[in-house]
Amino acid sequence: MNDIMATRYSPTIRRRRLSAELRRVRLAVRKTSEEAAADAGLSKSTYSNIESGVKKRPSLQEVRSILDACEVPRGREFDEILDLCRQSLERGWWTRYRDVLAARFVGFETEARSITTWQPLMIPGLLQVPEYMTVTAQSCLANPQEIRRAVDARMTRQRILQDQDPPELWAIFDEGSLLRLTDHPEVRRTQVKHILEMAQRPNVTVQMTRAAKLNPGCGGSCVILEFPDTIDPTVVFLETATDGIYLEEPDDVARYQNLVNHLRLVALRPGETLDYLEEVHLSS
Numbered sequence: 001m002n003d004i005m006a007t008r009y010s011p012t013i014r015r016r017r018l019s020a021e022l023r024r025v026r027l028a029v030r031k032t033s034e035e036a037a038a039d040a041g042l043s044k045s046t047y048s049n050i051e052s053g054v055k056k057r058p059s060l061q062e063v064r065s066i067l068d069a070c071e072v073p074r075g076r077e078f079d080e081i082l083d084l085c086r087q088s089l090e091r092g093w094w095t096r097y098r099d100v101l102a103a104r105f106v107g108f109e110t111e112a113r114s115i116t117t118w119q120p121l122m123i124p125g126l127l128q129v130p131e132y133m134t135v136t137a138q139s140c141l142a143n144p145q146e147i148r149r150a151v152d153a154r155m156t157r158q159r160i161l162q163d164q165d166p167p168e169l170w171a172i173f174d175e176g177s178l179l180r181l182t183d184h185p186e187v188r189r190t191q192v193k194h195i196l197e198m199a200q201r202p203n204v205t206v207q208m209t210r211a212a213k214l215n216p217g218c219g220g221s222c223v224i225l226e227f228p229d230t231i232d233p234t235v236v237f238l239e240t241a242t243d244g245i246y247l248e249e250p251d252d253v254a255r256y257q258n259l260v261n262h263l264r265l266v267a268l269r270p271g272e273t274l275d276y277l278e279e280v281h282l283s284s
Contacts (some may be wrong), residue, residue, distance in 0.1 A: 010092050064082065100149045132192070172206075173208055
């Protein structure tokens with residue numbers, strides 16, 4: 001068994017890992033989910049929801065019962081899975097902002113080793129300045145308090161880029177996100193300056209597509225999140241009005257990885273992008 005405790009995961013990641021571990025121990029003893037549920041004294045639906053991750057906060061007693069049903073002996077493996085369960089019951093900082101952000105996505109983002117984002121309409125969230133956040137939030141939120149919370153939440157998200165071991169960020173966005181700031185020249189100037197500064201970091205790469213040209217990403221935005229441990233599968237996040245769609249099937253992930261690779265080819269090269277942004281900044 002891999003050392004579950006080798007890396008510190010967000011509760012979101014730990015819940016997903018817990019589900020994977022419970023499925024693994026069940027398959028190891030060649031039991032069906034119905035058999036494991038019966039032996040653990042759980043209903044079929046409860047067991048299914050725990051193993052699939054639908055039930056986000058399984059109790060320690062439920063997990064103990066499943067481990068006993070799957071004949072996991074008391075010892076290191078048993079204790080590590082219980083510790084994983086305890087950690088999955090924790091709440092990340094982002095749960096305080098469930099009203100203004102996709103909390104599950106932030107849980108994944110917090111522990112990602114690599115983040116690749118394509119944004120055809122907006123500046124990528126991890127690169128936005130507060131002024132840009134405020135202007136864009138005003139277009140969909142009327143309550144000043146909600147706008148402040150949205151800005152606070154996004155600023156807190158950005159702290160991952162300042163960690164001692166920050167993720168690699170490859171951000172691709174469309175020129176239109178800057179052109180739409182025509183009525184806010186000072187915001188555009190501040191935003192462009194920030195992107196130029198962030199692009200100097202060794203872990204940040206920025207590319208831009210030209211607004212006048214069609215590209216393979218016209219269908220919408222996507223974020224690809226890869227994790228340090230290979231047993232945590234890559235996640236593709238597709239944002240919706242309420243939260244988002246999370247794709248983990250290899251074929252789905254590969255489709256979006258191919259899409260992003262095509263966007264890298266048709267976009268301005270990183271150096272060309274920075275040259276363009278320098279011109280915009282100087283002319284602002």
